Amino acid sequence: MSLNSVNNILGSLEIQAKLQQQPFQSLLSCWAEIVGVAIAAHTRPLSIQRDVLYVAASSAAWAQNLTFERQRLLVKVNGVLPTPLLDIRFSTAYWHSKTETNKQQILPPQQHPSHLDEDITLLSEVSLTAKTANTAFADWAKTVQARSHHLPLCPQCQCPTPPGELQRWQVCCLCAAKKFSNTFDS
Known part of the structure; x- marks a missing residue:
């Protein structure tokens, strides 16, 4: 087998992959027109795999109702796609994507409640030439103690607290x- 034939095979595989992505991209662009504005507001097409369209739904109720309507929706979707789909599956599993949840949880370090304004140079001053693990731990403990010496104490446990x-x-x-876990346990 020559190297040229391998390149031809890889090229044809790339073309097939692009052809498989194009129907999904066209489906995404006209999803609201196909299913209607109300359904489009509560759904998001995820992928087409083995002629099955996977759609994220905003709630279990929407997923269940749309599952009952999937034959009607399948006819509408197949009217737009060049190759017909066999089925549509609805699920709430991927409604909240990772990027959306991460955007909500990420704070700049300066806004985090545990942030300390001082430099962390004290931690870098720990002796790197410590002979034993006990010596290294003792050096680290001194550094942490010096760093937290000026912090106010927690009224409950009396530990230094940012x-x-x-x-x-x-x-x-x-x-x-601990307080929040006790609240949710009861």
């Missing part, structure tokens, strides 16, 4: 986590 945590929860993050 001021942002006290402002947000009135206790340190560990005491707050």
Whole structure:
């Protein structure tokens, strides 16, 4: 087998992959016109795999109702696509994508309640020439103690606590986590 034939095979595989993506891209562009504005607001096409369209739904109720309507929707979708689909599957599993949830949870480090304004140069001053693990741990403990010496104490456990945590929860993050877990357990 020559190298040229391998290149031809790879080229034809790339073309097939593009042809398989094009129907999905065209479906995405006209999804609201196919299914209607109300359904489009609560659904998002995810992929086409083995002639099955996978669609994310905003709730289990929408997924169930659309499952009952899938034959009617399949006729509409197949009217637009060059190759007909065999089925449509609705699920709530991927309604909230990772990028959406990450955008909501990411804070700049300066806004995090546990942020300390001081440089972290003290931690880098830990002796790198420590002979044993015990010596290295002792050096690290001294550094952490010096760093947290000026911090206010948690009213519950008396541990040094960043001021942002006290402002947000009135206790340190560990005491707050215990309080929140006890609230949800009962």
